Amino acid sequence: MVTIGIIIFLLLGIYTGARRGLALQILHLVGYILSTFIAVFGYRAFSKMIEMYVPFPSYIPGTHLAVFSDGQALEMDQSFYYLFSFIIIMVVNWAIVRLITTVIKEMIKLPIIKQFNTLGGAILGFVFHYVAIFFVLYLVAMIPTDSVQKIFEGHTLANWIVTNTPLFSGIVKMWLFS
16 A cells, blocks of 8 residues: 555655656756755754643554664654654755745746657656655655554565665665664
8 A cells, every 4th residue: 555655655646756857857856955055954943842742652662663774763853853853844944945936937938849848757756756656755754653664564565765775775874873
């Protein structure tokens, strides 16, 4: 069921990207890159604020984790709050980017070949949605409960996205657990 949801979300990304077109997707890309920089520099301070309001279930040694090792699980609470803070900052910034692009959408219509504009937008839309899914799944994979861990057991699409996404899987693991 999770795999179907992921596929639907990725198809939605392709559709919205194709509908927006390459020019608008590039504007979104620039905004998302700026959002990422803001989140990278602000997540630690924000994580300290949300620790009091967002509960995290404690890891009990011996609990089976499908994606993370026992050593990583012992540091999971701080890593969870870091990633949760990062995602919240990104969502707020993405909302601001969407507001700005909605306001100036008419000004950036460029006379680009329609098929190229649609295809380029679809590709960028897929990438944006894939990155969003990656971060949400990574956050969910950190929750040490059996019902959540069953989602990631075996060779599911969710497990593959968290463990095998080029560049992101290794970088995020080093970022959160070092």
